[in-house]
Amino acid sequence: MNMPYLGESTDSILGKEFLTWLWYQSDTAPGAFTDKDGAPFAVSMEQRIVVEGGEGDARETASVSGSLSPLREARFGLGNGKQVSRALLRLEKEELAFQVSLKAEDFCLNSLKTPKLDKGDSDDDPDALLLEKFYLMEVCTGLLDALYARFLKLRLSSGWQKEVDDMRQWMTRTE
């Protein structure tokens, strides 16, 4: 599995740039996201973030956590050329709240928490609870896909450079 494969470096570039961009977007306009049907949802990156920079032996990572902290140390890391390699995301759509830790290089979903299921619904059909859970998990991956689609659209357009300029301002903001 340590063999390089087609698209490996692109995986790393896309994954890290996506999470870095998402941090900026969620910090500056947390409620301004829409799913594929146009319904609004909110994203926040909180509690835990890992930034990484450098190549080979010089690679270094900084993991910053804090429940209500603005994760300033990690943001300074971005200013020094690091990018987000792992982040804990909180997604909220209407009354549904999800939490998931996303890894930049492979998009594996770790510790996905969906809203609690209402056990009262399970009387009639033994599969009802399970199907409800699958539905909620799909809502969450759908929101993640909507975020990623928006990132890709911007990333592959001429508007990306302007976005990067704005991100630089945000990275070095001191408050």
Place this chain on the structure above:
Amino acid sequence: MGFANSSCSFTRFRILDPVPATLWPQILDKLKQFAMRDIDDIPEMQGQGWTCFEDMLDTDWVTAPPQKGAYIVFSLRLDMRRIPAGVVKKHVALALKEEKKRMGEQGKNYIARERKKELKEQVLLRLRSRFLPVPGEFNVLWATDKNEVWFASTQNKMIDLFLEEFLKTFELHLEQLTPYNLAVSMLDEESLIRLDKLEPTQFAPLS
């Protein structure tokens, strides 16, 4: 942790090959064909296969069928014997001692390399029958309407094993939805050309 737990970790895949319509009625038979066979009573180090989602001891799907609405759910079970290195070392030393004693009685004192290897293999085989395999269970969810499959592990070793077993059972290739592959599944041809020429962005302010 599985999909029914309050917190779960998983990896997403998409099916690359077209799924033949004839496969759907055969799902259960194929799962049974490659179901988990217990290795408790045979000296194998590792055994793996599919089991029922609701009960990892059920390989006949008596508890519940794998089909649930638009989903097919089951589990990959992996049983592994783990013999601590210290135990192996001790029993190999004992076997060598025994062998030396036997050879001494015949007036010899040198154990050939090949014989040492053979003794170690015998020890391992004996120990295997004394250590019970540790079972592991990993849920699989196949969203048939989305052509997507989720596997409840994020470890590379488990992912490789899952891909192999899935291919063997259903003759379908899976592709992990990594950032690049997920992008490929979302983009049109024109964007794909731009994606393949992607250069990394320098985010840090230029000094």
